Amino acid sequence: MKLIEHPDREALTLAVAQHITDALGMALNTRDRAALCLPGGSTPLPVFKALAAARLDWGRVVVVPGDERWVPADHARSNARLIRRNLIDEGAAAELVELYTEGLDPDAGAAAAAERVAPLLPLSVLMLGMGDDMHTASLFPGAEGLAAALAPDAPAVLPIRGEALAEPRVTLSLPALSSAPEAVLMITGADKRAALDRAAGLSPEEAPIRAFWKGLVVHYAD
Numbered sequence: 182m183k184l185i186e187h188p189d190r191e192a193l194t195l196a197v198a199q200h201i202t203d204a205l206g207m208a209l210n211t212r213d214r215a216a217l218c219l220p221g222g223s224t225p226l227p228v229f230k231a232l233a234a235a236r237l238d239w240g241r242v243v244v245v246p247g248d249e250r251w252v253p254a255d256h257a258r259s260n261a262r263l264i265r266r267n268l269i270d271e272g273a274a275a276e277l278v279e280l281y282t283e284g285l286d287p288d289a290g291a292a293a294a295a296e297r298v299a300p301l302l303p304l305s306v307l308m309l310g311m312g313d314d315m316h317t318a319s320l321f322p323g324a325e326g327l328a329a330a331l332a333p334d335a336p337a338v339l340p341i342r343g344e345a346l347a348e349p350r351v352t353l354s355l356p357a358l359s360s361a362p363e364a365v366l367m368i369t370g371a372d373k374r375a376a377l378d379r380a381a382g383l384s385p386e387e388a389p390i391r392a393f394w395k396g397l398v399v400h401y402a403d
């Protein structure tokens with residue numbers, strides 16, 4: 182794991198956007214289409230806006246959320262909606278592959294999403310977020326479905342449930358997420374910085390971000 186500390190959030194945003202732009206540009210030099218996997222939540226929002234201005238051949242980029250809350254595509258908690266509004270509608274003319282399917286429950290929906298995601302693998306670029314509880318994507322410590330999603334032979338997308346979760350979720354599995362050559366983690370604030378330190382001494386079951394440690398580049402600002 183490599184930690185890069187930035188003086189403030191503006192510098193952090195610019196550095197993460199540049200990191201992803203460079204990695205995507207390199208992927209587009211060697212592949213017809215590049216697959217960019219992005220986190221949800223609130224932290225990456227300024228990066229999405231900065232990325233939208235990047236001079237990339239977005240028509241050859243497919244974007245997929247790393248996880249999704251099982252809510253309709255226009256719901257305020259939808260990760261796909263966040264990506265659509267802040268990246269694609271802001272000018273990055275990429276294709277967005279959504280994980281949610283209207284009318285399916287999370288189990289059937291995860292299987293349907295796995296069929297859409299499998300052809301995108303290996304991912305070209307993986308950006309992750311992390312919660313104070315050390316979850317990443319929707320790999321939550323103690324969640325129902327975590328062990329299946331961490332298994333080496335897991336399908337690309339699986340359902341996740343947990344008492345602390347507001348709604349069921351689906352997540353790209355560890356094998357799908359870690360098909361990318363590296364993982365770029367963006368975190369802000371002292372609580373997440375402390376969670377990262379805590380994760381270093383724990384297992385992936387206890388601290389799912391730990392499953393990405395090898396090759397993980399962490400960008401941090403307070």
Ligand SMILES: O=C1O[C@H](COP(=O)(O)O)[C@@H](O)[C@H](O)[C@H]1O
Nearest residue numbers: 220221222223224310311312318
């Ligand atoms: O629920 C989620 O949380 C994490 C972290 O989100 P943040 O708002 O604390 O940045 C996010 O990476 C994940 O994709 C999302 O579904």
